[in-house]
Amino acid sequence: ETGERVRTRMADRVAELSGLTVRAATVRVQSLAADRAARSPHPSDGAGPSRRARRPWSGRRVPAALVALVGTGACALLLYDVLAVHVAGRGPAAWRTDAVDWTATHGPGDTPVVAGGVVAAVLGAWLLWLALTPGLRGVLPMAPVPGGGPRRAVLERSAVAGLLRDAVTAVPGVTDVRVRCGRRRVRVRARLGFGDRTTTHTAVRTATAATLGTLGLTRSLKPRVTLRPEPHWRPPEPTPTAPPAEPGPVTGPPPPKETDS
Template sequence: MPGEAGRPRSPRTRVSALVALAVLAGAGALLYDAVSEWTGHHTGSWRHWLAHQLSTRHLDSPWALAGAAVVAALGLWLLVLAVAPGERRWLPLRQAPGSAVDRLGVAALLERRVCAEPMVASARVRVGRRRARVTVHGSADLDRARVVLNEELDRIGLVRPPALTVRGRRARHRPHMH
């Protein structure tokens, strides 16, 4: 989708699409030769032998069924790889189309920003493609933490900022040993 800032695609998408097309072309050529052999027309030398084997074997033979299952599974896997979105750990940036930032990097930025707030002992941040979950340990104002985190997400400039969920937990107090 040219001109649209979408999720980056993995290079495997093009490669698997080319492999799937090559397999499809090879299967089409074999099917053409098998039909030619079956209708009495002649094909090339090795293709003649292969087409003869394919046209005379019963479809319920174990070798034919196993070969068909392997080819079907390989083809299905290649199609899944070709259409599956790639690079899921990257989130596209609004300011520079085609560039992206790692979800772990966004989580680190959010954690650093919320830990700078007063009364925050620590924070745990998990950033997904659609949601950012922040657990603040301490007695911080959660509304203030939400505002600060939303400002940080705006500063980062993601194309689709994740929905923010902020929860609070009391910091654990460890007894002092004397």
């Protein structure tokens, strides 16, 4: 929410000072610190955040640029040869006459034609897949900020893995942590150097669940925690207990002496 307010403030000030409209802005957070002051309620806050945010779509700049480059080059080459024939009176290029002769002597049943059709079909299916899927597999959508309008925030999966790694490393007894974050699941692999295995495993699961609960993601990640002991790990010895005291002679006041009356 703070990042959204910073971005909105920056866009408004740029428009006010320069008259230009900021269509997109990126806020990169390099460090986080706990805010001990109570957050003042935003005037546009609603009843609660919506949980319908989706993963943002990728611009697909690299595939689009490659397709446009190949198409532009082929069209420019063909246009140059056609203009050279009709304007300059030159003969057609050898590659164009060879292509026309090859297509005139080969039909749909030939192996090169079938192979070319398969390649074209695969490329077409790949382009359709890129056009119909959102992409940006390296980010996870966060819950929309109340009152934030159409702006949406995402969290990189590497950042999620870093936060989980820091939280699990702080557990006593853990020596090495490896985290692999997916789109729906996160896997935490830790090594135990000392301490009780069951207690440490429970602490690692608790730290993982607590960290995932503070990320504000639209879809909660399912954790899978694995704790393996180091080769030098030994289970802690049980604490010796003091043996019960043996019953001794009962001591008390001496019995009264009998006297003759």
